[in-house]
Amino acid sequence: MLTEQTVSAYLDRISADTPKRLDLAALRHLHERHVLSVPFDSLDYHSGDEIYLDERVIDKIVHQRRGGGCYELNAAFYLLLQSLGFEVTVHQGRIRFGSRATPPYHHMMLTVAVDGVRWIADIGFGKGSRHPLLVDSDDLHEDAHGVFSTRRVDHRSVEVSRGGVPQYVFSEEPAELSDFAQTMWWYRTFPGSPFLQNIFCSLPLENGWVSLRDDELTLTSGKQKTTEKLADDDAVVAAYRKWFGMKLDKRPVPSPHTTNAIRFSFEQD
Numbered sequence: 001m002l003t004e005q006t007v008s009a010y011l012d013r014i015s016a017d018t019p020k021r022l023d024l025a026a027l028r029h030l031h032e033r034h035v036l037s038v039p040f041d042s043l044d045y046h047s048g049d050e051i052y053l054d055e056r057v058i059d060k061i062v063h064q065r066r067g068g069g070c071y072e073l074n075a076a077f078y079l080l081l082q083s084l085g086f087e088v089t090v091h092q093g094r095i096r097f098g099s100r101a102t103p104p105y106h107h108m109m110l111t112v113a114v115d116g117v118r119w120i121a122d123i124g125f126g127k128g129s130r131h132p133l134l135v136d137s138d139d140l141h142e143d144a145h146g147v148f149s150t151r152r153v154d155h156r157s158v159e160v161s162r163g164g165v166p167q168y169v170f171s172e173e174p175a176e177l178s179d180f181a182q183t184m185w186w187y188r189t190f191p192g193s194p195f196l197q198n199i200f201c202s203l204p205l206e207n208g209w210v211s212l213r214d215d216e217l218t219l220t221s222g223k224q225k226t227t228e229k230l231a232d233d234d235a236v237v238a239a240y241r242k243w244f245g246m247k248l249d250k251r252p253v254p255s256p257h258t259t260n261a262i263r264f265s266f267e268q269d
Contacts, residue, residue, distance in 0.1 A: 002083040006058060010080050013062045014038065022085050024114050027121065028131050030084075034077055034123040035130050039067030039244045041201035045188055046255040053177045053184065055079060065245055067203075069195060070124030071184055074108045075177050077123050087113040088121070090177060093170035105183040107168050108175075111135060120150065120160065125167065130204065133160065145204065199252045201244055210243045212236070214254070217243075 002010070011018060016033040019026035038061060044051050051068070052060070053075055060066045061076045068076075074090075081088040093107035109122040112132065119132035130144040135158060141148040151159045159169045187193045202211035208221040215236050218227045230236050233251040240246040 002055070002058065002079055006062070007080065007083050010058070010062045010076075013065060019084060022114070024117075024119070024132075027081075027086065027112055027114055027119065030077075030081070031121055031123060031132050032130050034073075035128070036204055036206070038073060038123070039201050039203045039246070040069065040073065040124060040126055041067040041244075042069065042195040042199055043201065043252050044068065045193070045195040046199055046252055048255075051184060051188070053180055065247075067201065067244065067246070068124075069187070070108050070122075071180050073124035074110055074122065077121065078110055078177070081110070081112060081121070089113075090175045091170045091172070092175045092179065093168040095168045096166040101169070103183075104171070105175075105180055106187075107170070108177075108180055109168075109170055120158075120170075122160075126202065127162065128167070129162075196255050199254055201240065201246075203244055212239055212243070215251075 008018075014030070014033040014037040016030050019030070043066075044060075051057075051072060053071055057068070057072050057076050058079065060068065061072065067073070078088055078090055089111050091109055091111060092105040093109055094104055095102045095107050107125065109120065109125070112119050112121050118135040120135055121132050122128050127145060129141065129146075129148050131141075133141050133143075133148055133150055135150060136152065137150055139149075141150075146162045147164075149161045149164070151161070153159050153169055156172050157169050158172065160167050187195050190196075198214050200211065200213045202209065205221070208219065210220075211218045215230045216227055217230055217239050218225065230239060236251040237248050240248050
């Protein structure tokens with residue numbers, strides 16, 4: 001459990017109000033504020049810095065005001081929701097890349113039970129939803145980030161789709177944060193890891209998206225999309241600060257493990 005001081009700092013980090021009740025409105029507010037405040041990025045996969053799957057991740061997300069991948073973002077959000085008193089569960093999933101799917105434990109996400117109804121809370125999937133999604137629903141979820149749907153594959157697993165395209169399938173069985181350590185090692189060491197393909201950082205905007213892939217800055221606003229190749233290292237560092245609130249000492253550089261052998265991307269159009 002996080003201390004009251006840490007919870008307060010976390011809420012300040014994402015510009016969120018302290019919940020008055022543990023209801024759906026509070027969960028939606030926290031989910032939205034997290035998605036709009038904390039970037040999804042691969043920086044530490046290239047830097048070689050330690051990536052934590054326990055309370056130590058809070059220092060990076062909250063105090064250093066950094067971002068991370070799904071393991072870090074959803075682990076941190078799990079600790080926040082748990083400390084606030086929500087009934088929250090960790091789950092593992094298989095990511096879909098077209099007709100292919102990863103092995104189990106390649107994605108971490110959460111479900112939260114509110115008034116007897118279960119909601120998917122996933123603030124760590126590239127182009128994921130801005131708000132929680134119902135676990136069991138035949139209806140489409142109209143969201144600021146697209147039209148989402150959930151489909152029960154069998155009695156143990158549920159598929160999440162965006163725009164009719166499957167994103168991942170998650171297992172209903174509860175998981176522990178430590179269960180993802182082996183796959184974290186794979187993501188950090190396998191040359192074909194999507195996190196090692198290039199350095200990326202992305203963040204939703206109120207009416208669009210901003211992403212930085214190596215030295216290419218892409219801004220989307222409504223239906224307009226512009227891409228700019230930044231002039232030099234100083235311009236890249238300045239872009240991280242301006243768009244993502246990251247104060248970096250120098251421009252991140254690609255890992256020596258980077259390869260073009262397999263090209264997967266978590267940033268779906």
